[in-house]
Amino acid sequence: MNGVHDLGGTDGLGPVVVEENEPVWHAEWEKAAFCMFPFPFAAGFFNVDMFRHGIEQMHPAHYLLSPYYEHWVHTAEHFGVQSGKLDPEEIEKRTRYYIEHPNEPLADTKNPDFVAFAEGAVKGGVSARRESDLKPRFAVGDRVRVREGSPKDHTRRARYVRGKPGVIEMAHGTFVYPDSVGNGRGDDPQHVYTVRFDGADLWGEEHAEPNTTVYFDVWEPYIEPATETKGATR
Amino acid sequence: MTRSEISPSPSATYPRPEAEIAARVKALESIMIEKGIMTTDAVDRFAEIYENEVGPQLGASVVAKAWADPEFKQRLVEDGTKACAELGIGGLQGEDMVVVENTDTVHNVIVCTLCSCYPWPVLGLPPNWYKQPAYRSRMVREPRKVLREDFGYDVPDSVEIRVWDSSSEMRYWVLPQRPAGSEGLSEKDLAGLVTRDSMIGVGPTKSP
Numbered sequence: 001m002n003g004v005h006d007l008g009g010t011d012g013l014g015p016v017v018v019e020e021n022e023p024v025w026h027a028e029w030e031k032a033a034f035c036m037f038p039f040p041f042a043a044g045f046f047n048v049d050m051f052r053h054g055i056e057q058m059h060p061a062h063y064l065l066s067p068y069y070e071h072w073v074h075t076a077e078h079f080g081v082q083s084g085k086l087d088p089e090e091i092e093k094r095t096r097y098y099i100e101h102p103n104e105p106l107a108d109t110k111n112p113d114f115v116a117f118a119e120g121a122v123k124g125g126v127s128a129r130r131e132s133d134l135k136p137r138f139a140v141g142d143r144v145r146v147r148e149g150s151p152k153d154h155t156r157r158a159r160y161v162r163g164k165p166g167v168i169e170m171a172h173g174t175f176v177y178p179d180s181v182g183n184g185r186g187d188d189p190q191h192v193y194t195v196r197f198d199g200a201d202l203w204g205e206e207h208a209e210p211n212t213t214v215y216f217d218v219w220e221p222y223i224e225p226a227t228e229t230k231g232a233t234r
Numbered sequence: 235m236t237r238s239e240i241s242p243s244p245s246a247t248y249p250r251p252e253a254e255i256a257a258r259v260k261a262l263e264s265i266m267i268e269k270g271i272m273t274t275d276a277v278d279r280f281a282e283i284y285e286n287e288v289g290p291q292l293g294a295s296v297v298a299k300a301w302a303d304p305e306f307k308q309r310l311v312e313d314g315t316k317a318c319a320e321l322g323i324g325g326l327q328g329e330d331m332v333v334v335e336n337t338d339t340v341h342n343v344i345v346c347t348l349c350s351c352y353p354w355p356v357l358g359l360p361p362n363w364y365k366q367p368a369y370r371s372r373m374v375r376e377p378r379k380v381l382r383e384d385f386g387y388d389v390p391d392s393v394e395i396r397v398w399d400s401s402s403e404m405r406y407w408v409l410p411q412r413p414a415g416s417e418g419l420s421e422k423d424l425a426g427l428v429t430r431d432s433m434i435g436v437g438p439t440k441s442p
Contacts, residue, residue, distance in 0.1 A: 008347030
């Protein structure tokens, strides 16, 4: 979707604000918000790509202005409610309760299986790589162009690379395809490549900084062979 | 199938007060605990891992080894995931890592324009600025200016800047150049020269 999350090349968002000696957690609530990824994931709320898509559906003003981990809370709630696993009225009721009783602690609960799951996920990861006998259509060195077009649902085909020519620098094998799995349509593994783009091809010769390149990963359906005539003029 | 619809904004006042966010998180956490989705001890443990155990000190140890051992460095740039696994480093959000090497003619920097992808097993969780719109929007468009004006880090025009936008599940990170004057230092001392920012590509290593 052409959402506000697709930020590459957007102008006017101001300077990068660096916090000196930034702590990992800025507030206690961030710890539980951070856990809105692994545990609801394990409970079948979403996969990683759907998790991202839930964030993309935040209101743009909310997305841009909220503290980062509120994004994670939003997507967990979004899928919890959508799947019927969470009752929205109950969420509102309890939120009001905790606004009025901010210091009321949650009772300690323990489950060694959840702790083991957390430790195992940190160590072992959750790989998006999928074996497939799909033959790659492209190879390192090929000149390609990113397809135009604006899907309305989840994609990783960022706007700033659409229609742009580049050269394949790496081939990584087959991975789950976000445009399918992120929209609840199954893994549909596709080849992933790293494409090198010249800054001048992305932004125009007169707007690009000298001697800069961008490397962007694409799934095979994102790209087509580049015709030299079109590629050279961008 | 999910619907790509912008969520309604009932209060339409952003940012929400922090107290309201905290209350909402507590409400969700309490419901998820009752439904057997999470427990407070698991929340504490998961948060603790990224507060105290998984952080840039791990990436620094990899870089130091690469500086000290040319054969390891070769393996690291050929297959970052496998080389890190030799040191017991890897896992969530680093299932497939690619280490990109700075040289006299190439400077690398990482970004995620679409969300906040970052190589957790070697750098820990990303700092806020990495996740915020300003960095994500500008780093692909004007990396020299961002490095110079926002990070005080000047890369001469003669050096190519390569910006790695982590759009897939590949996780890129930077192998900085070994600082001058670090000859003869132990791996442990070398690791002390490696900064988080040097592995993102927005800052220098320390001088010995």
